[in-house]
Amino acid sequence: MAKDISTRKSGAGAKAIAAVTLVVALLLTGVFMYYGVMGRDMDAEGLYKLLPWLPTPGENTRWRQALVPGADLGETMRSTLTLTPAEGETVTPEQLEESVRILSLRLAEAGWAGAQVEVADGKILAAISASADAVHALALLNAQGEVAFATPTGEKFMTDEHIARAWYSPAQEAGMFALNLEMTEEGKQLFAEKTQELVGQSISILLDGQSVADPRISQALVDGFASVPGFTEEQARNLAVMLRSGPLPLPVAEEGHEQGAALLGEGVLDRLVTALLVVVALVLVFVIARYRVGGLVVAWVLALQLALMHFFAALMGAGYTLSTLLAVYGSFVLAAFSVLLILGGTSDDLSRGRSVQQALRDSYGNAGHTSLDVLGGLLALSVVLIIMDTQAIGNFMRILGVGLLLDLVLVHMVLRVLMTSTIHLVGENTSLYHRRGAAKEAV
């Protein structure tokens, strides 16, 4: 008898803990979702402005500041460029093709995924996202990109051909950036000679014949590396990108630019957001209909996964592009696969007459391990590919990797806690979790 009272007490305690857990989790999810859709301006209190980050169709377009649409899905700025050969010469198709290749590379290296550069009627047409950074993108498109190093007397002693690697990083001065250079073997010797000669004087870095920096040489630089501070982030990035892509075969001039529709169709963004929301709603309705209370918890976790993925994509500055969507919804499908695998295992065990708790535990032990293998394996592979590639594939894998990590945490920790709490709270009645079990019980 005494044992019964103790069991009842511990049962009531577990129920209370489960209720508190669920209420807290629900509140946190609600607040997170609310800010995801509405955002919050906290400037008055001196805090950072929180932009909404969950894509919604219609008039509220503030989320597009957090997840900036790329040229493929958002409005574009279309620029018409012409190559300007020397007098009496004409532009060859090879020069046009080479220019398109270099300009595409520049846009990709600057993170302008989804942009498009093509040749039409002997001109170059570039379409980039019409966001605030477009000014800097135009600076990348409109420069021939010939970089040279010159002595104070104007004698050029090195060109971009002597640079093996260029990148930029924050400088010691707050808000400023440094352009970092690694020279080729020949460049290393040239640079060492000239910096030995010019100690105490300045050299000039020229972009298309114009000086963009005049760093002072305090000592000879003989190791083949140089770091030039004093740039804004955009200046340093553009110079690094142009050094990596190389110069255009001819100088380029902009004929003009205008606003245009998204590359994937006018008004594609609103339609796509609506269509994706409809599919997500269908998935959630399916899991709720099939797994009832368990499905409700799974729907909650899946909705949270999608909200968190958009949040992290916005935090990573991924932009709203096809590539980002592939990573976001790819990780959503993998999360759905994992939870359905676990609920499927639970359902099978319930059919065999096991208790809900036992079935869930066993399912995490069997189907859960399959899900761990798939998600863990893909996460480890993502890390390998992120290390191997710093461009498009690496960027894509970074977002997918975050999604996989999120899936692991949500499916194997959050879902388990929420399911266990739900079982404690609403009881172990099989019919609440499994339709076939209910039929069996009825029989």
Add this chain to the structure above:
Amino acid sequence: MNMKLNNNARKALILSLVLGALGLAAWLTGLATYVASDARMIDFTQLWLCVLAAVVFSFLFGWARYNLASGAALAVGTAHDLLLTWALTGLIAIALPQSATLPLVLMTGVACTYVQTLPRLRVARQIYRTTSLRDASVDEMAQQAAVSAPLAQWVALVIAVLFMVAAVVSGNIRMLASPVPIVIALLVSLYSARAITPFVWSYVTATRRPARRRA
């Protein structure tokens, strides 16, 4: 014990090789080309290095997590799916050039392979551990694993296709063609997981365990 690769698996591999060769020819002859801008924005040497890394990683992962046979099967599955997806994309691009877009989409094929192949390899290993070789040959175990498919795999496939449909109905012709490589990757991974990888597992298992085969 049959020491040869299962007949159907061999035929499936030959079919894949033929399709792969046709696709390769389509790319090499220029009949198929990536949509210009997308191709210029990706370093193809890097792409092929990433494909190679995915295959090597799959082998090591399968080997470390399960055993040599699973590692070999997963590596073959990954290589098969990535290359066949690329080849079929090339063949479809002859008729629908806009479908050859975003070369990085190729890497999503690895996710499809893992979702389809790993559960089947786990099932195969489980059957192998719990079934006497007097009751079933390794090949029969592989066949059982090949046809095993939890509902989750089918639902994930349907969800992925629904997302593709959502994309297709939202945009222009380029958007209509963009999901083609992903749909190919989904189908190719399903095909290899049912027709090829379990039998690569059974082939390696049969050749690697002579003591058990004599039992």
